[in-house]
Amino acid sequence: MVEGPCCILTNNMKNTLVIGSGISGLTMALLLAQRGRKVILVEKLPFIGGYLNRFSRNGFRFDTGLHFTGGFGNVLSDMLEILNLQDVVKPAPIRTNVVLSDCGCDITLPSNGIPALAEALSAYFPKYADCIRKYYEAEQDVIRHTPVFDVKNYRQADFVAQMTEYDALTMQEFLCQNGLDAPELQAILPIMSLCHGTPPVEAPFSYHCRCSCGLDAQVSAIQHGGDAFINGFRREFARHNVQILTATTIERLQFHETQPICTHATLSNGQTFEVDEIYFAIHPSSYLPLLPERFLTPQFKRRTRNLKPTCSFFTIYGWLDNEVRAPNSLTFFLQSSNLNCILTPGHLMTHFSTGMVTSNDKMNGHTTFTAFRTMFPEDAESICGCNGDDYRGNARYLNFKQQFTELILNDVYQVYPHYKGHLHVVEAASPMTCRRFSPPVGSAYGTRQLIGNARTAGRLPVENCHALGHHVQFPGILGCMLGAFQEAMP
């Protein structure tokens, strides 16, 4: 299906293909088009947006993979300005709580900068005050030494990659070496691991900080959620003549006879394009089979073999009737404070976290409520037995959905007992649903960033092919946009 401005460009420019239209692909397509490239955005599903997509039930609009973000007033605002989306993507305030069920701990996190957060937590845990301040100073130090956060001035050509001490130790090692041994702190300080998906024992400290600093400084909701992004990108694509092909994927590539360069791409709709560059904003297992064996080094193959997915989510969606007033809020409810178990498979019933978001989008007329519980697809499969595509009407799957909807509601009522009788659930989505909307894996944050195991980001062994997105760079809306900026910078 061809969407949008069906322009026939008459010059002889080769095509730049962006494969996958989640936030990574959308950002990349627009950055390239702004520079005058002839861009074709190719999306497998009948609609663009990936996890940015919202859906409607009972007249309410619900977000799937975008509930909150960091970076407003900072790097996100800079990127929105460059993309000319600042008038459509706007922040809304949101209050953030952490509830640790096993430690009996309920804390509100301030949302006015990292120094305020450090002071608030130091006041909660006075015995650890110095160590807590040191932790946040180190986090800010990492950001100061990460040039891409200065998106307005960053130039890839000026950047020389340098290992720092923070790249060589894990988040968990940093906590232990700095005396941060209280179980509550081992959950609260790295709480934003739940927003990138790599457990503290695996994540380099620097990676964790790059993903978490925006959220630690300020969590914001987004007015009209994913709709704001998708509508804004559509407007800009029309201005910059980006061609959108939905319900289409890439089928075959042709290469230069002697050099590792892709010359042509054939799509599932039968069209063949002469290629300038290709950006794959999809899971590596979907495009690596298209690259010729002769170009793939053993190191590259080892790196891609070792990719491990992050968790996915089981999500319930509902609305609150007028008997209950609830401002925008985000609650991290941790049934167990062991983030390492929560973020690795095999702990489905014993270690999990449920994120709970109340949202007041004017267009909904009521407060909507979303709760998402960490879950790995393989753990879900062990209960519902669904490992193919044909599962939706299946009785075992429906039972599984019913069972976990009730379990999540139990968590919700522990935190919000006054919602009982006033929260009306209208939909549930499992890791299998995520897999349909972000094929072929359905992980929430792509692949985990394991210390000592570089991923496949950037230029691939075929010189004019690049890897993008949360499988290979940073996850989350902010992280994926930043990854695209990094790759697009001259």
Ligand SMILES: Cc1cc2nc3c(=O)[nH]c(=O)nc-3n(C[C@H](O)[C@H](O)[C@H](O)COP(=O)(O)OP(=O)(O)OC[C@H]3O[C@@H](n4cnc5c(N)ncnc54)[C@H](O)[C@@H]3O)c2cc1C
């Ligand atoms: C339940 C849930 C809640 C989340 N909440 C938040 C949040 O509040 N804040 C936040 O920042 N992040 C959140 N995330 C994470 C965030 O949504 C993702 O990290 C981010 O959207 C990933 O973007 P992406 O562009 O890399 O991939 P995706 O959004 O997965 O997009 C990939 C696109 O590529 C398409 N595609 C796949 N294969 C092919 C192919 N072979 N050919 C063509 N197209 C293909 C897919 O159909 C899809 O449209 C959440 C995720 C989930 C699942």
